Amino acid sequence: MQETTKAEDPSATFTGWAAVPNGHGILQKWSYHPRPLTADEIEIKISHCGICGSDIHFSSEGWGPITRPAIPGHEIVGTVVKRGDAAIHQVGDRVGVGCIVAACRKDPCEWCAKGEDQFCEHMTITFNAPYKDGRGGISEGGFADRVRVYGDYAFKIPSAISSPEAASFFCAGITTYTPLKRYKAGPNTRLGVIGIGGLGHMALQWARAMGCKEVVAISGRDNKREEAMKFGATKFINTSDKEQIKAAAKSIDLCLCTNASKDNNWDEFLSMMAPLSQLVLLALPEVPISFTGSHLVNQDVAIIGCHLGNKADIEEMLEFAVKHNVRPKVEKRPFEECNEACKDVHAGKPRYRIVLEMDGAKSEHQ
Known part of the structure; x- marks a missing residue:
């Protein structure tokens, strides 16, 4: 590692693949000057970045118009190549960055004080979001050669987890781990998972590692049945078969919905929920959802959301993954093929997560 100087270079330039206004989801090569590195920040040379459905929704303007070039990507893995004097990481550390890159930098707010920094009013998400720390600037994501973040939002990766695998933990992993922890999934839980993709397979x-009583994989097709059982499912429901849905009535205590399809039949999902159960929305559909209210009222069923996890959750998740050998199934693609890879994600082709890999990273922590 040669880049250990503490002096700031005002001409520093990072290059990535940006979504652009009216770009129809096609990413373009784009460069920017990062904010000056401060005492508690680090600069990361990116080796890998996972592609999440959120990146596709954003880039294709499904969540609203894009007003400026913006680099997506929030499942970031790389090596620290510069650090501020007070940064908690050292040059050479292998770290990961997820969906948040900053929260309270001065007096903690109510949520940071509770250790739930993901709800902080001063929180900055990883890309295309204004920093609220008084220094100005807009965050840029991980479809790039480098990124700068506050050190406390970069997490040291255990040596047992390879870099391509590690990327998916920082969104797909924590997004699914947190609700299972929060709602105490375990030996008494009949768990359902809607959508067997990047999030669902995690x-x-x-669920298997937590010892859930029953683990039900729910999908509209049978093509992932065998793999779902290998990942930990004890039962599989194909929602295109109405008899299977009827047979599953009131049988699920906790259900994670990882599928953002506009074609989701929410009444069918709710019919499978047991009394006093929770249906947790993890994916964000581009259109409003609708359902019959009696499903909720008659069975005391709750539809709730779950927003990421806090910093302690992420550290705990990584330790849990090592202990129980939980790993995402990933397909590596060169960063230069990001547009083709994003098209495949949009089409639902990956089995199960595509991770972009920078040139020269192939021999590092594979």
Whole structure:
């Protein structure tokens, strides 16, 4: 590692693949000057970055118009190459960055004081978000050669987890781990997982490791049945078969919905929920959802959301993954093929997470 100087270079330039206004989801090569590195920040040379459905929704403007070039990507893995004097990481550390890159930098707010920094009013998400720390600037994500973040939002990766695998933990992993922890999934839980993709295949593995009484994989097709069982499912429901849905009535205590399809039949999902159960929305559909209210009232069923996890959750999750051998199934693609890879994610082709890999990273922590 040669880049250990503490002096700031005002001409520093980072290059990535940005979503642009009216770009129809096609990413373009784009460069920017990062904010000056401060005492508690680090600069990361990116080796890998996972592609999440959120990146596709954003880039294709499904969540609203893009007003400026913006680099997506929030499942970031790389090596620290510069650090501020007070940064908690050292040059050479292998770290990961997820969906948040900053929260309270001065007096903690109510939520940071509770250790739930993901709800902080001063929180900055990883890309295309204004920093609220008084220094100005807009965050840029991990579809790039480098990124700068506050050190406390970069997490040291255990040596047992490879870099391509590690990327998916920082969104798909924590997004599914947190609700299972929060709602105490365990030996008395009949768990359902809707959608067996990047998030769903992680949820099945967490559930198996947590010893859930029953783990039900729910999908509209049979093509992932065998793999779902290997990931940890004990039962599989194909929602295109109405008899299977009827047979599953009131049988699920806790259900994670990882599928953002506009074609989701919420009444069918709710019909499978047991009394006093929770249906947790993890994916964000581009259109409003609708359902019959009696499903909720008659069975005391709750539809709730779950927003990421806090810093302690992420550290705990990584330790849990090592202990229980939970790993995402990933397909590596060169960063230069990001547009083709994003098209495949949009089409639902990955089995199960595509991770972009920078040139020269192939021999590092594979």
